[in-house]
Amino acid sequence: MEHSRQFLICKQKLLKSNIRCFELHNGFYLNYHKDLSFKVSRCNNNILLGHAFKSLPGSIAKDLNILTERNISSVTSDWSGRWLLIVKDILYLDASGMLGCYYGKHQGKLVVSSSLSLMAESFDFKLRNDYEDISFGNPMNWFPPPLTIFHGVRKLLVGYCLPIYEAKILPVAIRKSDFDQLNQDEIFSELAKRLKEIIANISSEFGKEVYLPITGGYDSRTLLSAFLADKLPFTAFLFGHDHLSFADNNIPNKLADKHNFTLFLIDRLGEFNLNMYRKYKMHSAGQAADAGVLFYSYGQYEPLSKLSNAKNKVIIRGGIWEVGRKKYTTSGINESLTCEKEILVNLEQNFPIIRQSNLHKESIKQWISHTKKTHSVLGFGDRFYLEQRVSGWLSSLEQAADITDFERIHPANCQDIIELLSLAQCHPQPKIIARLAPELLETQFNPKSLLELPYRLYNYLRRRYMQIRSS
DSSP states (O other): OOOTTOEEEESSOOOOTTEEEEEOSTTOEEEEETTSOEEEOTTSOEEEEEEEEESSSSOHHHHHHHOOTTTHHHHSTTEEEEEEEEETTEEEEOTTOSSOOEEEEETTEEEEESOHHHHHHHSOOOBOSSOOOOOTTSSSOSOOSSBOSBTTEEEOOTTEEEETTTTOOEEOOOOOOOGGGSOHHHHHHHHHHHHHHHHHHHHHHHTTOEEEEOOSSHHHHHHHHHHHHHTOOOEEEEEOOTTOOHHHHHHHHHHHHHHTOOEEEEOOOSOOOHHHHHHHHHHTTTOOOSTHHHHHHTTTHHHHHTTOOOSOOEEEOOOSTHHHHTOGGGSSOOTTOOSHHHHHHHHHHHOTHHHHOHHHHHHHHHHHHHHHHSOOSSOHHHHHIIIIIIIIIIHHHHHHHTTSSOEEEOTTOOHHHHHHHHTOSSOHHHHHHHHHOGGGGGSOSSOOOTTHHHHHHHHHHHHHHHHHHHO
C-alpha cells in the first residue's frame, strides 16, 4: 500500500520509492510520503508536517524559525490547518489533533505514525479482540482515543505532546489569552477577521485549486462568505448520495444562481467499486466509518479531480464550528456531573457502544480521567466534541481521505478561533456571515420538507430506543 501523505517515525529508514527520509536525533528517522507537505526551519530543529495557515498577519515560515518549547503555545495559537510539529524532537498536535498521531513501542523502541495501517504493516502490532466494530450511523462511529484496536498503540490526546527521545507524553503549556475581555460584538468581529485571513492565505497558496462543498447548512455558508468578501476564486461542488436532504437538493443551486458562481453536482453515475472500498478501508485500518468511503467507492472524487490538471488541490471543509453552536453538547451529555463513574454512565446512555465494547469503555474511562487532570478553556461537552468527536472521528476521516488527490483544510481548526467560539453566547455563524457577506443571510438555512419530518421523527425515536435499551 502506498500510504499517501502519511509519516512514520522509528529507528529505521523505510525503503520505499515514494517515501522520503529525514534524520532526527538519537537514531530516529522521520519517514514521510512524498505528497505529505514537509517544511523545516533554518536550524533544522523544527519540522512542520501538513499545512498551516495564520489567522493573523505574518508568516508560517518565520514562526517556524522562532519556535521553541517555551513559546509554541503562543506562536501557534493563531495557526489554522491540519498539521503536526516537531520542535527539538518534541511532537505537538494542531488545535484538535486533526492530523492524528499514534504511538507505541516495538521491541522496546518508540514508533510514531499518522497511520495505524502503516504501523501495522511495518511492525507486528497485534489486533485486540475485545471490541465491537464501528459502523456508519452508530451514535459513536469512531474508536475513542487514547486506546486503539492494536495492543500497545495509543493515540495522542489533545493537550499532550510527545518527546520522541523520552517516549512519554507530557501536558502542553496552556497559553492565557485575553479574549474574555471582549464583548460579544467584538468576538464576532474577531472571528470574521480571522476566518477572512485564513481563507486569503489558503487562496494565496493554492490559487484557483480551492474546492468548496456547498450544502444548505451554516458551515459551508460561513466559509462561502469569506470567499465572496474578497472575491477569491473557488470551485463549488456537492457530492450526490442516497439521502440528500431537501435543503441540500435546493439551497446550493439557489446560492449559485443568486451569487453568480458555478456549482458542480457530482452524482453516483457508476457502479459501487468493491476494490476501491477495500482500499479506502485498508488505508485507515478501518478507522473511518462514514459517507466518505462511499464517495470514494463510487468514484465521485475522480470527476472533481479532472476539473484541473494541477497537482496541489485543496477542499475547504466546515468542521469545528459546533464549539460555538453548542449543538453537540445537547445530545444528552450532562455537563453538571463531576464524578467520573456518573460521567461514564451518562456517556453510555448516549453512546451504547461504550457499554457493548470493552475497548470503547476502557478508552473513554481513560479520557474522562484525562479531562480531570488537564486544563481546558472548554466545558466538558465541548471538550467531548473537540477531543473525541473531532480528534477521534473527524481526524480519522481526514486520514482516510488522504488517499484522494485533495488536501483538506478545516479553517476553524485554530486555537484562537476555538477559544473565541467558546465565548459566543449565541449562534456565531450568522454573526460572522453578516460581517463578511450579509447578502448570504437572505437565503434560508436548512429548510425542511414535510416529507422529511416522519423520517427525522423515526431517527429520533430509534436513537432514544437504543439509549433506553442500553441503560
